[in-house]
Amino acid sequence: MLTPSSNTCLEPVTYGLLRGAAGTVSAHFARVPVTRIALDSGSDAQFDPVPMLAAARQLADAKVDVLVWNGTSGSWLGVERDRKLAAALTEATGVPATTSTLSLLDACAAYGVTRLGLALPYTRDVADAIVAEYAREGLECVLAEPFGEDDNEAFARIPAADVARQVEAAATDGAQAVAVVCTNVHGAFEAERLEQALDIPVFDSVTATLWNALRLAGAAPSWSGFGTLLRDGALRAEVQSVLTGLLSATGADRTTFRVDLPAHGLHVDLTAGEALGEGVRSIRRDASLDQRRLNTVEWLEAERRALVQPHFRDAPNPPQALIDVYGVNAQMLSPVQTGGAMTGWISVHSMRERAWSAADQEALAAATAVLTERLS
Known part of the structure; x- marks a missing residue:
């Protein structure tokens, strides 16, 4: 897992989700500098592939079975950019690779989702860019009001109960599923309860990233307690x-x-x-x-x-x-x-x-x- 440096959510959440693996899977992390999310050149520069490739080569020394950019930047910078990044990670290491954004899209494809609710911590301009990018991938979006944050570290301090209310707000207007788009937001452990209440899938970014990584590694999960994606996806x-x-x-x-x-x-x-x-x-x-x-x-x-x-x-x-x-x-x-x-x-x-x-x-x-x- 290539991890944004200011992220405090995805590592402990990933380990929590891996309780379902009963010790058969381990996760390993390397950090790359990411502190702010905005639509400007300074923010965009944080997602340069060069430091990611360097970190990936170090992780490959641990004989990992899959590499993942565990961040959602492709959701506003461009899905095609993430596809190229995944290909570059594999070319540099020989290890299969994916990203959080590609994993969310794969989850939507697996469930036939064409109208997706979005729960986002970002500023409105970033949220609007995500809606436009997902539309290019064939997804109509129902956007709940974003939290308006641009400090990546602050995303993890949004209470899980507030994230849950945002998911509920996004599960309207014909949404066939809701995605929590950010790997530094605590939505993973709310998914099971929310799905039972809303009767549609809830795709948390941390969960979706782990799910897709496991599939690529040949360890397709079927674990209960964390929502439909890890159980049925x-x-x-x-x-x-x-x-x-x-x-x-x-x-x-x-x-x-x-x-x-x-x-x-x-x-x-x-x-x-x-x-x-x-x-x-x-x-x-x-x-x-x-x-x-x-x-x-x-x-x-x-x-x-x-x-x-x-x-x-x-x-x-x-x-x-x-x-x-x-x-x-x-x-x-x-x-x-x-x-x-x-x-x-x-x-x-x-x-x-x-x-x-x-x-x-x-x-x-x-x-x-x-x-x-x-x-x-």
Whole structure:
């Protein structure tokens, strides 16, 4: 972890979160000079990659499995800048790398978040720059009034109860999740309670950074007590990766996965993941149908094999809403089974009638095998 020098939050919080790892993971830190957050050249200069690369080379001597810029500067200086920084860290050390901003974006992708509430300690101009930068990444933002601080050390002295109230204020106007954007703000240990009260994910920056670092290190977490990201996020991200690959392999318009996993807060009436072609409408948050009672799903339950439909002129018939509302005219469905039960299924949708090729069906079978193994 490359850490801002004036940060007093992220190290103790990271160690607190790592209680869930039961001693199997260790975190190591190096500091780089950062004291003030503003939109000027003096503040920007603090985030020069040169001292970060020097610190990263020292951390690499400890044979770490992943390197992280544990700061959110990319949120206002530019996400592309963080992508280049992560690449430079890896080039200099041979170690996989990411940043806090990239981790928050990865969390949003894993949960299909397109409208994000923001809880920020910064001045309003920095907050507005973050809203604009996230918009370039496809995220509409609901901005709670920022705390208006520019002293990085002072961020950690904002009471956690005040941070929680700011999160609540950001969880409005259709926000699908809220992000606490700063690694020197105490939001991590509020996330679980807030999620239960607000019924949407709360992505704290320190938590998101650790979550993504663990994924890159091959130690995907599934720990309770710290919110959905550490408990369910690794599974969600893996599902999303499988669906994105399947969408590409088949040239379909939409892929989804529905599954009953109560321990991970997943039920088939809402998708666990979805990948979309350009301009295709999302079905992710539509829970209007009793999925288990659909004709096609009952067929899957009885047959326990893939259903390949180049058109919908033959039984089993899909729900009419799939055609009328979402424009689907052909699909493939594949059951995912664990312990003898059909736990869920993958759907591959086309907006036009099409003959699904052998390669398409092989790609579906491969995706089904991956998710079956993951759930077993």
